[in-house]
Amino acid sequence: MAAAEPPSSVRKVVVHLRATGDAPILKQAKFKIPGTDKFAKVIDFLRRQLHRDTLFVYVNSAFSPNPDELVIDLYNNFGFDGKLVVNYACSMAWG
């Protein structure tokens, strides 16, 4: 996800991945992702890293955003302290 960064005016968003319940904790939990990427990319990234197809992914321990939503929009609305907090769990955590 944090691949070679092109010199662009695309704003990057810092995403902080937090494990919930008995979900495995990632070695590297903070990433930068282009704001124009969809949330689906975060979900796919988590699925690949954790080798799991079934994952429940939330923002601010509150709700699961639509995978089509742009990361920059999620950050602008729900981010704080300069990052977007994304929680992941192996079973449904918040309804």
Added chain:
Amino acid sequence: MEAQKFVWEGAIPLQIHLHESQVTALPPPPPALILAPRIGYLPLLAPLIKPYFSSTLPPGVDTIWFDYNGLPLKWYIPTGVLFDLLCPEPERPWNITVHFRGFPGNVLIPCEGEDCVKWSFINSLKEAAYIMNGNCKNVMNMSQSDQLELWNSIMNGNLEAYQRVSSKHKLSTVDDEYTSLCLPKAQQSLGETNLTAQVKTDKCFTLRDALKILLPELFSDESLTNVKLSGVDFEDAVRNPNEDVSSDKVLEDQGQRSYKNPEAGNISNSAEIKLIRIQGIEPKLEIPFSWVANNLINPDYFLHICVYVKVGQ
């Protein structure tokens, strides 16, 4: 609350054609004629549609999806919004194509059935609650049976049941408060107290005022940056940059929000709003925004505003 009643009773007449690739018997089956609730979602029509075509479908797993003129339709967008957005000249009946195979997973997020739609709806509701209240406790505290009742009220178009459950959990909000909370980013750029005060004292915060904040570049004077209004689903706004639009391009642009794109400045110079549609209505821009927000929102508390923008060549 008469307006809400009209919205809930609103429906789109659909003429649903089975995609030719899925017709296994000739003559091809006639299209299904279905009246789809505006506030509903297309996949929820599956139980009505399947019987029409079951005799002609090849065997196997059915994952339903729809397209309009080749454009795969995002199933989580309410039917009414899709119609308002994709048909500048309202097409009655609306001719769409149904597929039961070949789900375009690279373009659409999967939808395996009613539960998927319900999950999407509940999360939308939580997102709206979070925007309005800073948390979604009121939705989280709903019992399973209340959640189910709320969902069923939408599936059945039962406004009374919906209002019963939503007011019980204080999902409904007071006019002024709602209006100010609808524009969280605007609050941050103008100062929280300023906008709230403006809304409370100035009864004439109109739809035009709201649109100026949402799409500043289309009103030429202001230059607010980084404005995203989450209480309002503005993804729709840039779907139709040109009057004649190819289906592929529209899909690509779906995710782009032109007011974040650095090139937006160039586009906006010659862009003008041609049409605004909310719940099938073309409202006068002088209407108080609080009325629009309270009466024309969808059950998930999102207000969908469809904007047609003409961009100069």
